[in-house]
Amino acid sequence: MKRPLLSAWIAGGILAVVMTWPMMSAPGQLTRLDTHDGKFSVWNVAWVAHALTSDPAHVFDANIFHPQRGTLAYSEANLVAGAMAVPVYALTGNPILAHNLVVFVSLALAFVLTWQLVRQLTGSVWAGVPPAAGFAFSAYVSAHTAHIQLLMVFVVPLVLIVWHWFEAQPSARRGAVLGVTLTFSILACAYYGIMMGLAVGFAAVWFAWRRRDPKPYWWGLAAALMTVGLTVAPVAMPYAALRAEGVRSELNIDEAIAYSADDRAYMRGHSGPLVHLLPASVRARIDDYVGSVGEVLFPGVFVLILCAAGLVLAWPASGRAAPSADRRLWYFYAALTTVAVWASLGPRGGLYVWLAEVIPFMSFLRAPARFGVLVLMGIAIFAGWGAAVWMRRVRRPAWIACLLLALVVVELRVAWPLRPVPPVADAYRMLAALPRAGTVVLHFPYRRGEFFPHVEQMFWSMWHWQPLVNGYTDHIPQDILDLAIPVNSFPSAEAFAILKARDVRYVVIDWRTYNAAASAIMRARFPPFEPYVRPLVTSGEVYLYEIAAWPE
Numbered sequence: 001m002k003r004p005l006l007s008a009w010i011a012g013g014i015l016a017v018v019m020t021w022p023m024m025s026a027p028g029q030l031t032r033l034d035t036h037d038g039k040f041s042v043w044n045v046a047w048v049a050h051a052l053t054s055d056p057a058h059v060f061d062a063n064i065f066h067p068q069r070g071t072l073a074y075s076e077a078n079l080v081a082g083a084m085a086v087p088v089y090a091l092t093g094n095p096i097l098a099h100n101l102v103v104f105v106s107l108a109l110a111f112v113l114t115w116q117l118v119r120q121l122t123g124s125v126w127a128g129v130p131p132a133a134g135f136a137f138s139a140y141v142s143a144h145t146a147h148i149q150l151l152m153v154f155v156v157p158l159v160l161i162v163w164h165w166f167e168a169q170p171s172a173r174r175g176a177v178l179g180v181t182l183t184f185s186i187l188a189c190a191y192y193g194i195m196m197g198l199a200v201g202f203a204a205v206w207f208a209w210r211r212r213d214p215k216p217y218w219w220g221l222a223a224a225l226m227t228v229g230l231t232v233a234p235v236a237m238p239y240a241a242l243r244a245e246g247v248r249s250e251l252n253i254d255e256a257i258a259y260s261a262d263d264r265a266y267m268r269g270h271s272g273p274l275v276h277l278l279p280a281s282v283r284a285r286i287d288d289y290v291g292s293v294g295e296v297l298f299p300g301v302f303v304l305i306l307c308a309a310g311l312v313l314a315w316p317a318s319g320r321a322a323p324s325a326d327r328r329l330w331y332f333y334a335a336l337t338t339v340a341v342w343a344s345l346g347p348r349g350g351l352y353v354w355l356a357e358v359i360p361f362m363s364f365l366r367a368p369a370r371f372g373v374l375v376l377m378g379i380a381i382f383a384g385w386g387a388a389v390w391m392r393r394v395r396r397p398a399w400i401a402c403l404l405l406a407l408v409v410v411e412l413r414v415a416w417p418l419r420p421v422p423p424v425a426d427a428y429r430m431l432a433a434l435p436r437a438g439t440v441v442l443h444f445p446y447r448r449g450e451f452f453p454h455v456e457q458m459f460w461s462m463w464h465w466q467p468l469v470n471g472y473t474d475h476i477p478q479d480i481l482d483l484a485i486p487v488n489s490f491p492s493a494e495a496f497a498i499l500k501a502r503d504v505r506y507v508v509i510d511w512r513t514y515n516a517a518a519s520a521i522m523r524a525r526f527p528p529f530e531p532y533v534r535p536l537v538t539s540g541e542v543y544l545y546e547i548a549a550w551p552e
Contacts, residue, residue, distance in 0.1 A: 019409070031418055076149050085101070156195075176223045206332050248363050260345055297369070438505055440487065
């Protein structure tokens with residue numbers, strides 16, 4: 001019993017190194033510096049780890065949009081990823097290392113849990129190996145290396161494992177464990193948490209029929225629901241307050257359509273040779289989807305072949321199904337996968353709009369295509385059934401499993417686009433040693449809808465954690481939009497007034513964000529205001545000033 005599980009962990013660890021390469025070649029230095037989302041993810045994980053080790057009660061008071069509070073709730077909090085990062089962050093203080101090890105553990109765990117789920121459903125030790133690799137390291141995963149919450153795919157098989165454990169022998173205690181697992185999935189990724197909550201609700205109705213003693217079942221489900229309500233409520237309160245203020249109180253239909261899946265999403269992946277075999281018109285459709293806001297949901301050729309075998313060979317009516325692939329399970333996963341496809345189609349499919357109207361906080365989730373993760377899970381399960389039937393007919397199932405694993409790895413393996421972090425500027429290192437006070441970094445990006453460059457300053461704040469006026473999230477406060485242009489006139493009377501109102505003490509000027517003409521204009525403003533600013537670092541490309549007095 002223990003030996004297969006240990007082997008699965010070893011395999012998962014090796015695969016996590018291979019499939020995320022070159023991440024683990026320099027885990028303390030490499031990250032997604034080429035994208036704002038990548039830098040945001042590292043900052044998010046590091047902030048939660050920092051807050052949990054220094055001031056847990058104020059974890060939602062992130063160091064952005066100073067002096068506002070509760071700013072972590074302006075986007076997904078990523079509390080689970082941050083909590084997972086705590087040991088490494090506390091020991092090393094390296095945010096890059098902490099983030100990368102969270103990614104490594106999450107993907108290894110996704111492989112192990114998917115393998116365990118397939119093993120539980122098929123009774124085969126080897127059948128789950130190829131589909132587990134296909135799910136944990138899918139093209140979807142490698143397309144979201146910059147989104148830490150979307151790499152928490154391990155919660156999908158985790159919830160299903162706990163559900164089957166509960167359904168086999170329902171009780172209030174097991175229901176409470178199921179509730180805690182759902183809460184954990186919500187805190188890991190809101191998309192996956194709500195998705196798995198809906199999956200459990202669907203399963204609850206599906207498996208409710210023909211129970212000899214329904215009372216433990218319904219009492220257990222009530223315990224699960226109560227547990228979720230009690231444990232999620234404290235975290236949901238900041239989001240509820242935002243919703244009450246009108247922030248994403250309704251689903252943005254146009255945005256949801258842009259982030260919806262269609263047939264092109266399920267044809268898009270890493271199978272390059274296969275794509276070239278498709279008709280030119282089909283390739284053109286896929287390319288058109290890639291050019292918009294496209295998702296990557298093709299499960300891979302070899303996993304898809306195994307899935308087709310599972311649909312046929314494990315179908316109860318075929319008479320060839322494995323004993324564990326009973327009628328209820330086969331039809332349940334077929335129905336669940338179909339409903340997930342339907343939800344991934346977004347407003348055009350209709351189901352997603354209805355769900356957004358009845359499910360709390362569903363309007364915060366703008367990308368229906370991410371229901372495709374549950375589709376990939378369903379495909380992996382049917383692939384496991386297909387592999388199980390096949391492996392029962394061969395003498396050396398281990399060799400077949402390893403061969404299929406190699407084929408899946410070769411197909412899905414892509415190099416992660418990681419870059420080394422450059423040296424931290426002296427100004428930021430000095431900020432770490434100064435008393436905590438409001439800080440603004442100039443140039444201050446000001447274009448509506450283009451606040452992404454603020455993530456650069458959030459990223460570098462991981463080395464000092466001073467409260468920034470700068471910031472970027474899914475929700476930009478109106479007062480930040482209002483000050484964005486005038487604060488760039490610093491040093492000026494108007495800019496000083498803005499900084500005084502926000503209790504700002506430190507001003508950082510990143511000359512890399514100015515061209516030659518803008519730099520000359522900026523430097524020419526300083527002479528009349530020299531009595532009010534004290535230079536602390538004026539070498540290199542990043543300067544640091546302290547406001548010594550306020551002009552009248």
